[in-house]
Amino acid sequence: MKAFLLGLVLAMAAQGASAHDYTAGALKIDHPWARATPPGAPVAGGYLTITNTGTEPDRLLGGSSDGAKAVEIHESTVVDGVARMRPVKEGITIAPGETLKLEPGAMHLMFINPDNPLKHGDRFSATITFEAAGDVALGFAVVPMGATPEATADHEGHGEASE
Numbered sequence: 034m035k036a037f038l039l040g041l042v043l044a045m046a047a048q049g050a051s052a053h054d055y056t057a058g059a060l061k062i063d064h065p066w067a068r069a070t071p072p073g074a075p076v077a078g079g080y081l082t083i084t085n086t087g088t089e090p091d092r093l094l095g096g097s098s099d100g101a102k103a104v105e106i107h108e109s110t111v112v113d114g115v116a117r118m119r120p121v122k123e124g125i126t127i128a129p130g131e132t133l134k135l136e137p138g139a140m141h142l143m144f145i146n147p148d149n150p151l152k153h154g155d156r157f158s159a160t161i162t163f164e165a166a167g168d169v170a171l172g173f174a175v176v177p178m179g180a181t182p183e184a185t186a187d188h189e190g191h192g193e194a195s196e
Contacts, residue, residue: 053174057166059087060127065173067144068137068180069153077151079104079142079159079173080135085127091165093133094124098159102146109138124164137181151175 055062065081085091096104106121125140127133135141142161151157155175160168 053172055169055171057163057169058091059089059129060085060091060163060166060169062161062169062171065159065171066180067151067157067173067175069175069178070147070151071178072150074150075146077101077144077147078107078137079144080137081142081171082132082134083127084132085129088129089165090126090128091163092124092126094162094164096142096159096161098144098157100148100157100159101144103144104159104161105143105145106140107143108140153177 053064055065061084063082063084065079067077067079070077083093093106095106098104106125107118108121109116109118111117120143121140125133133140142159144159153175156172157175158170158172160170162168
């Protein structure tokens with residue numbers, strides 16, 4: 034019985050250590066995070082990395098969250114020195130062997146009209162939807178305003194999502 038309990042505790046500890054990495058079929062989803070937002074902010078950005086380890090493409094279609102009116106995929110570009118952002122309604126295809134980075138200043142998730150400001154150190158739940166892999170529930174760690182992808186590499190806020 035002691036060996037069983039020890040095994041269970043070790044398995045739970047290992048799960049906690051990778052609580053910010055997810056898999057959905059052949060897709061590996063790494064470190065979902067968002068920046069803290071000021072009170073009343075009408076949007077918040079969500080960032081993560083998706084790697085397709087399979088032999089078939091899949092398409093990220095969008096998502097949902099109980100804490101926001103909508104979750105959309107957006108693309109940021111600079112055209113003639115002017116920054117622009119637009120929704121990507123057709124989704125993003127991830128080819129076999131390809132890695133898609135959703136990050137500030139590029140493709141990202143946009144949480145529209147969040148219910149509450151995102152505060153550094155908090156976590157929140159959201160679901161992203163793929164054409165083949167379906168819905169994947171994620172926990173997003175909230176990092177300081179202005180944080181860069183490199184600054185989040187230590188997986189600050191690592192852990193389970195809170196409701």
